[in-house]
Amino acid sequence: MxxxxxxxxxxxxxxxxxxxxxxxxxxxxxxxxxxxxxxxxxxxxxxxxxxxxxxxxxxxxxxxxxxxxxxxxxxxxxxxxxxxxxxxxxxxxxxxxxxxxxxxxxxxxxxxxxxxxxxxxxxxxxxxxxxxxxxxxSVRNILSNKVTAIFRMSAKDIVDIHRICLNEKFEWREVFEEVREKELGVEPLDVSQVMQGITQAAFESIKWKCGLTFAEFKRDIDMIAADMLCLKDNGLNDRSMK
Missing domain, CATH: 3.10.450.620 (JHP933, nucleotidyltransferase-like core domain)
Structure with a gap:
């Protein structure tokens, strides 16, 4: 079409x-x-x-x-x-x-x-x-694949990682251990910078089924990036459960 x-x-x-x-x-x-x-x-x-x-x-x-x-x-x-x-x-x-x-x-x-x-x-x-x-x-394997694909990561991948973080409990340290089994050289700093670089235009290009503002999304991405850099537990899921 x-x-x-x-x-x-x-x-x-x-x-x-x-x-x-x-x-x-x-x-x-x-x-x-x-x-x-x-x-x-x-x-x-x-x-x-x-x-x-x-x-x-x-x-x-x-x-x-x-x-x-x-x-x-x-x-x-x-x-x-x-x-x-x-x-x-x-x-x-x-x-x-x-x-x-x-x-x-x-x-x-x-x-x-x-x-x-x-x-x-x-x-x-x-x-x-x-x-x-x-x-x-599994969601876990999809997550590690999307993180592994940092150098070709699209807005859809960032949106999907965000949605996984909203819904799943995990530790970023373990995720990056899994990522390194698939692809050497993928570092939390690089991934966090790519994710934080998403623009409003890219966000709005997503064919959404749920309601979410760019301000809400960007706030969540900043939290994900901070957790990722420190290799902490995924805090976005904890916050969304409150």
């Missing part, structure tokens, strides 16, 4: 009645393929756990699995048989541990970006069954 078309209908109509139906069809096919791929990232967080924003893409991971490409090929074969298609000319990337493509179906006007990743071996928390998908990543 073109951007102009998307702007003529409400966000809820675009996502709930269109894109999320497209996502659900894909999730059902991936489930039926029976691979160990699990759903992670922003869509897992926003649709399975917190429902704080709308999310566009589907991210499927395994960890250090030599059969990764066989799993992806099986899923793509299932999707093709169900009438889905994609271009290898536009939006398609393939490497030994990564595959990305933009999926299309004749019943839907918009495309759906799929990412498949054979991630590092380190994984934290349990993969669980949710109402969204039978193999959904």
């Amino acid at each position: 073109a951007t102009s078309d998307k702007n003529t209908i409400s966000l809820s109509e675009f996502y709930e009645e269109n894109l999320y139906r497209l996502q659900d069809g894909v999730l059902n096919i991936v489930k039926n393929c029976g691979t160990p791929l699990y759903l992670t990232g922003g869509t897992a967080l926003s649709r399975a756990y917190y429902r704080h924003r709308y999310s566009d893409d589907l991210d499927f991971f395994v960890n250090n699995d030599n059969s990764f490409n066989q799993y992806v090929d099986a899923v793509l074969d299932g999707l093709r048989k169900a009438g889905y298609d994609w271009s290898v000319e536009t939006g398609f990337v393939k490497s030994p541990d990564f595959r990305t493509l933009v999926l299309r179906h004749p019943d839907f006007q918009m495309g759906l970006k799929l990412d498949f990743v054979n991630d590092v071996a380190a994984h934290y928390g349990e993969i669980t069954e949710t109402d969204l998908f039978y193999r959904t990543d």
Whole structure:
């Protein structure tokens, strides 16, 4: 769907009645393929756990699995048989541990970006069954992945880290120990500076499902940054529970 078309209908109509139906069809096919791929990232967080924003893409991971490409090929074969298609000319990337493509179906006007990743071996928390998908990543692992991605961190990642901090109890010292198992050189100072650098324009670009002002959000981010720098317990969850 073109951007102009998307702007003529409400966000809820675009996502709930269109894109999320497209996502659900894909999730059902991936489930039926029976691979160990699990759903992670922003869509897992926003649709399975917190429902704080709308999310566009589907991210499927395994960890250090030599059969990764066989799993992806099986899923793509299932999707093709169900009438889905994609271009290898536009939006398609393939490497030994990564595959990305933009999926299309004749019943839907918009495309759906799929990412498949054979991630590092380190994984934290349990993969669980949710109402969204039978193999959904843990919030803890999603958190460490988002912190690990500091040098490509987007406003959506900062918003997601904020939402995790509102809802979960954890210690930043432990989170950064986990992060360093995945990526060396990620330091609390760097992450806190990136998070505190979010602009109001970036905040307002988020497709929110919940009400939150930028002033409230920025106050919370400053608290997260302070806790992160001191490797303390996540204080935002304690405050939100009062």
